[in-house]
Amino acid sequence: MSSYFADFASLFEQFDVFQAFWVNIQLTFFAAIGSMLLGTVLALMRVSPIASMRWLGAGYVNIIRNTPLTIILVFLVLGVWSQLQINLSSDFNQNFFRYAVIGLAIYHAAFVCEAIRSGVNTVPVGQAEAARAIGLGFLPSARLIIFPQALRGAITPLGNTLIALTKNTTVAAAASVTEISALMKSMIEFRPDVIIAVFLTVAIGFVLIVVPVGLLTTWASRKFAVVR
Amino acid sequence: MPNVASSASADTSAGTTGEPLVRMTGVNKHFGDLHVLREINLEVRRGEVVVVIGPSGSGKSTLCRTINRLETIDDGTILIDGKELPAEGKALARLRADVGMVFQSFNLFAHKSVLQNVTLGPIRVRGKSSAQAKERAMELLKRVGVDNQAAKLPAQLSGGQQQRVAIARALAMDPKVMLFDEPTSALDPEMINEVLDTMVSLAKQGMTMIVVTHEMGFARRAADRVVFMADGQIVEQDTPEEFFSHPKSDRAKDFLGKILNH
Ligand SMILES: Nc1ncnc2c1ncn2[C@@H]1O[C@H](COP(=O)(O)OP(=O)(O)OP(=O)(O)O)[C@@H](O)[C@H]1O
Ligand SMILES: [Mg+2]
Numbered sequence: 001m002s003s004y005f006a007d008f009a010s011l012f013e014q015f016d017v018f019q020a021f022w023v024n025i026q027l028t029f030f031a032a033i034g035s036m037l038l039g040t041v042l043a044l045m046r047v048s049p050i051a052s053m054r055w056l057g058a059g060y061v062n063i064i065r066n067t068p069l070t071i072i073l074v075f076l077v078l079g080v081w082s083q084l085q086i087n088l089s090s091d092f093n094q095n096f097f098r099y100a101v102i103g104l105a106i107y108h109a110a111f112v113c114e115a116i117r118s119g120v121n122t123v124p125v126g127q128a129e130a131a132r133a134i135g136l137g138f139l140p141s142a143r144l145i146i147f148p149q150a151l152r153g154a155i156t157p158l159g160n161t162l163i164a165l166t167k168n169t170t171v172a173a174a175a176s177v178t179e180i181s182a183l184m185k186s187m188i189e190f191r192p193d194v195i196i197a198v199f200l201t202v203a204i205g206f207v208l209i210v211v212p213v214g215l216l217t218t219w220a221s222r223k224f225a226v227v228r
Numbered sequence: 229m230p231n232v233a234s235s236a237s238a239d240t241s242a243g244t245t246g247e248p249l250v251r252m253t254g255v256n257k258h259f260g261d262l263h264v265l266r267e268i269n270l271e272v273r274r275g276e277v278v279v280v281i282g283p284s285g286s287g288k289s290t291l292c293r294t295i296n297r298l299e300t301i302d303d304g305t306i307l308i309d310g311k312e313l314p315a316e317g318k319a320l321a322r323l324r325a326d327v328g329m330v331f332q333s334f335n336l337f338a339h340k341s342v343l344q345n346v347t348l349g350p351i352r353v354r355g356k357s358s359a360q361a362k363e364r365a366m367e368l369l370k371r372v373g374v375d376n377q378a379a380k381l382p383a384q385l386s387g388g389q390q391q392r393v394a395i396a397r398a399l400a401m402d403p404k405v406m407l408f409d410e411p412t413s414a415l416d417p418e419m420i421n422e423v424l425d426t427m428v429s430l431a432k433q434g435m436t437m438i439v440v441t442h443e444m445g446f447a448r449r450a451a452d453r454v455v456f457m458a459d460g461q462i463v464e465q466d467t468p469e470e471f472f473s474h475p476k477s478d479r480a481k482d483f484l485g486k487i488l489n490h
Contacts, residue, residue: 049316126335129298130394134349134401135325137318144352149339226338227383 008197011187020183021205027100027169027179028209032162034105039112040147046117047146049138057113064110069168073103073175093178100172104165111161119154120146124228152224159217163210180205247310249274249405249436250295255304257290257460264290266460268304272405277437279447279468282457283483288440291457292409295438296327309404325353328398328406332414334390336382336397342369343378346397354401361400368396372426388419392426405436412443442487444472456480 011017045057064072076099080086088098123146131141151158170181180202187198248271257265264287272278280288293299295306297313297320306313308327314320336345346365350356356364369375372392374385382390391411398406408427412420424446431437431450441447447454447468454471456463458479464471475481 124333124335126331126333127337130329130331130335130337130397132298132321133296133324133327133329134397135321135323135353136349137321140352144348145337152339227381228338 004194004197007191007194011191011194011197011201014191015183015187017180017183017201017205020178020180021209023097023177023179024166024169024172025209027097027104027172027177028162028166030101031104031108031165031169034101035108035112035161035165038105038109039116042109042113043116043120043150044139044142044147046113047120047142061110061113064107065114067107069103069107069171070174072107073100073171076103077175096176097172100169100175100177103175104168104172108161108165108168111164112158115154115157115161116147116150118157119150119152122153123149149226152221152226155217155221155224159213159221162217163213166210166213167206248272248307249276249309250438251305251307252295253305253307255294255306256302257287257294257299258302264460265294265301268460268462270455270462272436272438274436275434276452277431277435277439277450278453278455279451280438280440280455280457281442281447281483282463286457287460288457289409292329292407292438292440295405295407296324296329298329321353325349325401326404328401328403330391330394330398330406330408330411332410334382334387334394334414336390336394338382340381341378342374342380342382342385342393345382345393346400349397349401365396365400368399369393371399372396373422386419387415388422391415391419391423395423395426395430399430405438406430408437408439408441410440410442412441444488448472456483458483 042057042060045053046061048054048057077096081088081095081099087095088102089095127145127149128141131145136144169179172179173182173185184198184202188195191198250270250272252268252270255265255268256263268291270278270291280291282288290299294301295308308323311323313323336342337348340348343362343365346368347358347361350361350364351358366375366378369378372395374389374392374396377385377389377393382393385393395411411427412423415423420443424443427437427439427446428450437450439446439451451468453465454468455465456471456475456477456479463477463479464475466476471480472484475484
């Protein structure tokens with residue numbers, strides 16, 4: 001048994017597990033910002049008074065939400081990078097990292113959009129009417145009145161999207177990013193003797209990252225709730 | 229309120245010369261198959277206070293809401309100070325700013341303080357500096373008697389206080405006309421008078437007002453004219469004294485019988 005622990009410990013000497021997890025955290029961070037920005041724009045389109053904007057937003061959400069993330073990442077790498085030869089960075093690894101961030105952001109923006117839209121539905125129509133009645137147009141009412149309240153109502157679904165995003169960063173391996181699931185593959189290949197420990201390491205690593213996110217969103221959704 | 233009566237009657241005698249502030253002509257509105265407003269013709273002079281009453285579902289709220297285009301109309305025209313309501317965009321927003329609206333459910337911005345509720349429009353729509361807007365807001369909050377609540381969130385105020393803030397918020401835009409849609413019917417009885425008093429003093433200061441309400445006391449104290457609606461039509465209109473003591477139509481007699489005898 002003690003030798004198993006020693007073997008397990010040697011795993012960390014042989015592979016840079018922390019570095020790999022750090023890549024996942026960075027992917028999460030940048031893709032979260034990207035999907036938040038894009039998702040907000042999409043949500044604006046979906047509630048806009050202009051019909052063509054609404055269709056465009058709805059079309060995006062329905063197509064992207066129903067496409068597997070792997071397909072999006074493989075399309076970016078094989079289609080956009082390999083075929084069209086568009087380099088996002090002269091550094092080879094950085095290039096793939098950026099493609100992975102973009103793919104993750106494109107995909108999760110659809111979920112962010114729907115989370116925000118559910119938040120918009122928690123805001124009583126009277127708020128929008130009062131905003132219009134004092135002469136605010138669509139964008140100013142959205143920015144000053146509706147979205148600040150909608151975001152507070154959307155904290156829980158946004159938190160769920162963030163958790164899904166965190167775990168989905170493992171799909172970035174499909175875009176040749178050496179993050180934890182890519183590392184796990186090599187660990188399994190080269191250290192079949194401690195295969196259980198390999199799985200546990202990765203699983204526990206994710207739990208340690210994700211649990212605080214869940215706690216934070218629960219706390220935030222209470223703290224920032226709009227009192228009516 | 230002798231000053232209101234005299235200024236209003238002076239207006240009446242000169243009524244033909246001045247352009248009415250609000251003029252609705254041949255306005256129709258449907259919700260699906262439901263004909264909610266039928267051939268509405270209504271003129272409201274500058275400084276006039278018009279009370280709209282009528283049974284539930286007769287179209288009073290819809291009438292109010294078409295005046296600042298929270299509802300669109302199917303045909304007819306609505307002129308505010310001689311200008312037709314624009315369809316969309318900046319011009320509509322500007323015109324809406326000239327028409328103050330007070331809702332039954334207050335609709336104060338829930339995430340903004342009382343003070344911010346009142347300064348938001350002047351800053352964002354009228355382009356006032358925040359110092360200017362704040363000074364004027366405090367003045368208005370004082371006038372409606374809630375200046376000591378300026379830093380609180382709306383949810384921390386009583387219904388009556390919230391409605392008075394809503395009135396201050398509308399006044400801060402310096403509107404030409406104020407619309408009130410049953411401003412006291414969501415309030416506990418003991419808070420109704422504080423809001424009505426605020427509205428009466430507003431009327432006395434010469435504000436042009438269209439008020440949907442069943443508060444006969446308010447109509448008698450402040451209104452120049454009562455408009456009675458039923459089934460989407462204006463059935464009759466008269467001074468409060470005439471209307472309440474000698475209603476002409478059967479619909480009005482029936483309606484007054486119901487609300488006065490319970
Ligand atoms: N958004 C809407 N969609 C469909 N029908 C509506 C809508 N708003 C109002 N109506 C209908 O139009 C009619 C007139 O409504 P309105 O709210 O103007 O009446 P009201 O006179 O204000 O009644 P109340 O005294 O109950 O407030 C009613 O039959 C109502 O059900
Ligand atoms: Mg109504």
